[in-house]
Amino acid sequence: MSRTEATAPRRRLPGSLAWHLGALAILVVILYPVVWTIGASFKPSEDIVGALNLFPTDPITSNYRRLADGIADIPIWRFFLNSAYISVGSVIGVVFSCSLTAYAFTKVRFAGRKIMFTVMVGTLLLPYHVLIIPQYVIFQKLELINTFTPLLIGKFLATDAFFVFLMVQFMRGLPKELDEAARLDGCGHLRIYWSIVMPLCRPALITSAIFTFIQAWNDFMGPLLYLNEPDKYTVSMGLRMFIDQDAVADYGGMIAMSLVALLPVLAFFLAFQRYLIDGMATSGLKG
Amino acid sequence: MTHIQTSASGPALKSDPAAAEWNGPGRKNRAAPQPRGHRENLTGYLFMSPWIAGFLFLIAGPMVFSLYLAFTDYNLFDAPRWVGLQNFTDMFADPRWRQSVKVTSWYVLIGTPIKLAAALAVAMLLAQKRWGQSFYRAAFYAPSLIGASVSAAIVWRALFSDGAVVDRGQQLFGIDAGGWIGDPEMIIYALVGLTVWQFGAPMVIFLAGLKQVPKELYEAAEMDGAGSWRRFWSITLPMISPVLFFNVLLETIHSFQIFASAYIVSNGTCGPGDATLVYTCYLYDQGFANSRMGFASAMAWLLLVAVGLVTAVLFWSQKRWVHYEEDGR
Numbered sequence: 001m002s003r004t005e006a007t008a009p010r011r012r013l014p015g016s017l018a019w020h021l022g023a024l025a026i027l028v029v030i031l032y033p034v035v036w037t038i039g040a041s042f043k044p045s046e047d048i049v050g051a052l053n054l055f056p057t058d059p060i061t062s063n064y065r066r067l068a069d070g071i072a073d074i075p076i077w078r079f080f081l082n083s084a085y086i087s088v089g090s091v092i093g094v095v096f097s098c099s100l101t102a103y104a105f106t107k108v109r110f111a112g113r114k115i116m117f118t119v120m121v122g123t124l125l126l127p128y129h130v131l132i133i134p135q136y137v138i139f140q141k142l143e144l145i146n147t148f149t150p151l152l153i154g155k156f157l158a159t160d161a162f163f164v165f166l167m168v169q170f171m172r173g174l175p176k177e178l179d180e181a182a183r184l185d186g187c188g189h190l191r192i193y194w195s196i197v198m199p200l201c202r203p204a205l206i207t208s209a210i211f212t213f214i215q216a217w218n219d220f221m222g223p224l225l226y227l228n229e230p231d232k233y234t235v236s237m238g239l240r241m242f243i244d245q246d247a248v249a250d251y252g253g254m255i256a257m258s259l260v261a262l263l264p265v266l267a268f269f270l271a272f273q274r275y276l277i278d279g280m281a282t283s284g285l286k287g
Numbered sequence: 288m289t290h291i292q293t294s295a296s297g298p299a300l301k302s303d304p305a306a307a308e309w310n311g312p313g314r315k316n317r318a319a320p321q322p323r324g325h326r327e328n329l330t331g332y333l334f335m336s337p338w339i340a341g342f343l344f345l346i347a348g349p350m351v352f353s354l355y356l357a358f359t360d361y362n363l364f365d366a367p368r369w370v371g372l373q374n375f376t377d378m379f380a381d382p383r384w385r386q387s388v389k390v391t392s393w394y395v396l397i398g399t400p401i402k403l404a405a406a407l408a409v410a411m412l413l414a415q416k417r418w419g420q421s422f423y424r425a426a427f428y429a430p431s432l433i434g435a436s437v438s439a440a441i442v443w444r445a446l447f448s449d450g451a452v453v454d455r456g457q458q459l460f461g462i463d464a465g466g467w468i469g470d471p472e473m474i475i476y477a478l479v480g481l482t483v484w485q486f487g488a489p490m491v492i493f494l495a496g497l498k499q500v501p502k503e504l505y506e507a508a509e510m511d512g513a514g515s516w517r518r519f520w521s522i523t524l525p526m527i528s529p530v531l532f533f534n535v536l537l538e539t540i541h542s543f544q545i546f547a548s549a550y551i552v553s554n555g556t557c558g559p560g561d562a563t564l565v566y567t568c569y570l571y572d573q574g575f576a577n578s579r580m581g582f583a584s585a586m587a588w589l590l591l592v593a594v595g596l597v598t599a600v601l602f603w604s605q606k607r608w609v610h611y612e613e614d615g616r
Binding site: 020034036040049050097100104110116119123126132134135136137138156159214217218221225255265266276 | 338346438441443484488491550588598
């Protein structure tokens with residue numbers, strides 16, 4: 001955890017002032033689209049594209065009030081509920097299925113473990129698009145189109161190799177003495193997994209959970225393929241409907257909904273950014 | 288080891304169920320120095336069973352199926368009809384397919400290096416210990432999470448359309464080009480901009496790598512009179528090359544698969560004039576809008592081969608430029 005010592009405060013290079021000016025300049029570029037969106041959501045539609053000012057001179061709230069009417073007769077909470085259902089389901093699936101797999105890879109010495117691990121890492125590099133057509137055909141034959149199952153089942157079957165990998169990296173770092181001692185005391189693997197490894201893996205589990213939630217929340221292609229009735233649509237698809245409906249006239253509503261759609265992601269990010277960023281860094285380092 | 292022990296206790300074991308049962312959970316095994324073995328295997332497979340099922344039914348099985356479909360004509364309703372290499376010859380003769388290859392290659396070749404260069408430059412800036420450093424780190428990372436969403440693509444569309452912020456900005460420099468969204472020459476750079484904006488994820492990985500570089504190396508080099516450019520080329524870059532390799536690999540594979548942003552920024556048209564017809568857009572269009580599942584499967588397999596080739600080339604090239612610490616510094 002404390003890898004920080006190595007950073008050298010290199011004194012003679014750009015002074016503090018130059019550093020802060022540089023960082024601020026990047027910050028402005030990075031945050032500009034976000035701030036612009038916030039401002040635009042309070043502007044009347046016709047001012048959104050053309051006006052250069054970031055914030056409206058005469059802020060309005062009608063863009064948000066329009067959201068209350070819903071999109072094409074569907075109240076927007078419906079989309080949020082659908083997205084929440086899929087995202088929370090995905091989190092539960094990933095946390096349990098990936099941690100079980102990672103536990104087996106790191107703590108159980110079963111035959112074929114090395115080959116399976118290689119295969120698992122291999123799937124990390126596999127372009128998802130090779131699978132979308134056959135998977136679609138399979139789910140179509142099983143009559144699961146327009147249900148949430150195709151979007152959730154992979155999460156419960158540990159197909160997100162990235163998270164298995166992340167948890168394996170983490171579990172490898174746990175002291176061996178702990179589970180050896182537990183085994184001498186007569187604990188089985190299930191007990192060790194549940195009472196020792198899982199609590200110690202909290203940081204890796206939280207990282208995976210947040211990443212999963214945000215990915216599932218943002219996902220567009222999955223819902224686009226598998227959901228075809230508007231009342232099953234997720235937030236991403238609801239936004240897409242907004243564009244379809246009429247792009248020019250209701251820019252305001254669209255921007256307002258874009259922002260509202262991001263709120264859960266932003267909230268998660270603000271609450272857990274430490275975990276997210278450290279998780280990202282550890283997964284890359286030993287890769 | 289365990290395996291040898293079991294078979295040593297009698298070859299009759301295998302054929303005699305009664306003996307096996309007696310030997311199984313009984314006392315004799317418990318006394319053996321390693322009581323686990325088959326049990327350990329069974330536990331392993333039980334723990335792995337979700338992954339094994341997922342791999343067979345959602346990855347390996349579908350891959351075999353899609354390889355078969357690639358050689359058929361299939362519209363989802365009639366039975367697949369074997370057509371041999373027809374899909375592949377059709378593909379090479381198809382100007383829209385060639386366009387999609389061109390657009391995607393361009394996007395990968397332009398977007399990935401710019402994004403990684405930005406990520407590395409900013410990571411080097413943030414590697415210095417300064418006040419507010421962790422705030423900047425978090426703020427720069429944020430777009431990596433929202434960049435993939437439909438929201439970000441919608442905002443991008445608004446920022447780059449005719450008469451919008453970017454257009455006005457250009458006018459300040461006397462360039463009156465109209466918006467990038469409607470311009471087939473420029474819209475791809477709006478997409479590149481969107482991916483570069485998300486430099487935060489590789490940046491964080493670079494940062495972690497930079498922290499591992501021993502500062503003594505810099506001090507020694509400085510004493511030898513090496514300038515900052517020289518120190519970057521001779522110390523920083525070789526020392527972080529494993530992390531650089533990881534980022535190049537991940538970002539390249541990732542860029543090949545761009546879909547949502549191209550689809551939304553172009554308003555579902557992959558236009559104007561097929562200017563944002565990235566490979567997956569065309570795959571989606573052929574497979575799901577035109578019901579040419581066989582053709583789309585063939586396309587997917589070519590994508591897999593292309594990504595595999597790029598990965599292989601990168602792994603092959605890493606011997607020349609990636610330095611792991613075991614090799615000595």
